[in-house]
Amino acid sequence: MKIPENAQKFIDSAKADMDKHGICYSLIEATKISYLGEESENSMVNGYYDDDKKELACVVGKPFMQWFEVFIHEYCHFLQYRVICSELSKEIKEEDEERFEDWLAGEELSESERTIIAKHLVDVEAECEATVIEVVKIFGLEDIIDPAIYTQKANAYLYFYAVLCKTGNWYDNAPYEIPEVYSICGSEFKDDYWDLPEGFRDLVNEHCYEKLE
Numbered sequence: 282m283k284i285p286e287n288a289q290k291f292i293d294s295a296k297a298d299m300d301k302h303g304i305c306y307s308l309i310e311a312t313k314i315s316y317l318g319e320e321s322e323n324s325m326v327n328g329y330y331d332d333d334k335k336e337l338a339c340v341v342g343k344p345f346m347q348w349f350e351v352f353i354h355e356y357c358h359f360l361q362y363r364v365i366c367s368e369l370s371k372e373i374k375e376e377d378e379e380r381f382e383d384w385l386a387g388e389e390l391s392e393s394e395r396t397i398i399a400k401h402l403v404d405v406e407a408e409c410e411a412t413v414i415e416v417v418k419i420f421g422l423e424d425i426i427d428p429a430i431y432t433q434k435a436n437a438y439l440y441f442y443a444v445l446c447k448t449g450n451w452y453d454n455a456p457y458e459i460p461e462v463y464s465i466c467g468s469e470f471k472d473d474y475w476d477l478p479e480g481f482r483d484l485v486n487e488h489c490y491e492k493l494e
């Protein structure tokens with residue numbers, strides 16, 4: 282699919298904005314990348330923003346509609362750190378984030394500790410998702426990203442952290458790419474992402490993890 286004009290305009294503006302702040306961005310011809318480095322298979326993602334490394338990455342080896350949403354999401358993390366200067370994103374301690382990532386990579390972390398960290402991560406992500414909706418409206422991108430459906434997908438992602446916190450297993454297939462999962466997640470943002478919609482956990486188990494042989 283050819284990139285629509287309004288989307289291209291937004292992408293150009295986002296790139297210029299990141300250039301101005303010295304952020305290195307890469308649009309990668311792949312369908313997944315690892316954010317914990319080559320060795321870790323438990324961290325395959327569609328994109329990430331790393332404020333310390335001043336780096337944004339997004340895979341573009343997928344249909345435009347799919348990667349464009351990821352690109353906006355990661356760009357909004359950049360906005361949180363560099364433009365909005367959100368207190369939430371500053372508060373999250375690097376050390377905590379690392380402990381959570383180490384736990385995903387197999388190290389010990391008690392359930393109560395990881396719940397505290399995960400809730401904070403969810404707060405940062407929820408603020409990011411709300412910013413996405415703002416950006417979609419400001420740039421007139423509603424014909425590409427329907428705010429109500431995007432919010433369902435965002436909710437699915439935010440609810441996923443409660444599952445992650447129990448299992449320690451990052452998804453194989455993103456919950457926001459699976460209609461069976463995100464369609465039950467509501468089209469308004471929530472106050473509590475630990476109060477899962479009925480059946481969410483089962484749907485995630487069924488659709489978001491590759492079956493082991």
Ligand SMILES: [Zn+2]
Binds near residue numbers: 358406409
């Ligand atoms: Zn995010």
